[in-house]
C-alpha cells in the first residue's frame with residue numbers, strides 16, 4: 066500500500082480528551098495549523114469531530130483514531146472494527162487501531178480485524194507495544210506499525226520511553242513502514258528514531274499538551290526547591 070502518503074518527517078499528534086484544557090475541535094485545529102506552519106507533514110487526531118475539522122481546514126494527511134473505553138477491556142485505541150470504520154468515514158487517511166493481542170470488545174482477533182479493514186479499503190496503522198506484536202501485525206496486513214503503546218501495556222509498563230531500540234529492531238525486520246511514537250520529548254530523539262529506520266516520527270505531548278509541558282518546568286523548579 067501507499068507508504069509515501071507521509072514522507073520522512075514529523076507528524077504532530079493533536080489530541081485533548083474531555084478532561085484536558087484544550088479539548089475541542091477549535092483548539093485542535095489551531096494546534097494542527099501551528100504544526101503545519103512549522104513543517105509538520107501529517108497530523109494524528111482523536112475523534113470523528115476533530116478528524117473532520119482538521120482534514121477540512123488543514124489539508125495534511127490525517128492519522129485518525131477514536132479513544133473508547135469499554136468496561137472489562139484494556140484496549141481503547143479504536144478498539145473495534147466498527148470504530149475503525151467510523152474513523153475512516155470521518156476522512157482519516159490512515160486509521161490507527163490497537164495492534165496488541167489483547168482481547169477486543171467485538172471479540173475479533175487482530176488478524177480478522179485487519180482482514181476486514183483491508184477488505185473495506187482502509188489503510189491501517191497498528192499501535193503495538195512489543196517487537197512480537199509488531200511482527201504479527203505486519204504479517205496480518207497492517208500498512209504501518211507504530212510503537213505507540215510501548216510503555217502502556219502490562220508487559221511494557223516499566224519500559225523507559227522513547228523506546229528507540231524497539232523502533233530500530235522493527236525497522237530492521239519489517240518491510241512495512243515503522244513509525245516512532247510515544248515519549249519522544251526532544252528533537253534529538255526524533256532524529257535518532259529516523260536514523261534507526263523509522264519511516265516518520267509522531268510527537269504529541271511535548272508539542273500539544275501545554276499542561277504537561279508546564280508540569281515539566283514546575284516540577285523541576287519544585288525539586289530545586291525554589
Ligand SMILES: CC(=O)N[C@H](C=O)[C@@H](O)[C@H](O)[C@H](O)COP(=O)(O)O
Pocket residue numbers: 078080130142213214217246247248249267268269270271
Ligand atoms: C498511549 C496513548 O494512548 N497514546 C495516544 C495515542 O494516540 C496519545 O495520547 C499520544 O499523545 C500519542 O501517541 C503521542 O505520544 P506522545 O504524547 O508520548 O508524544
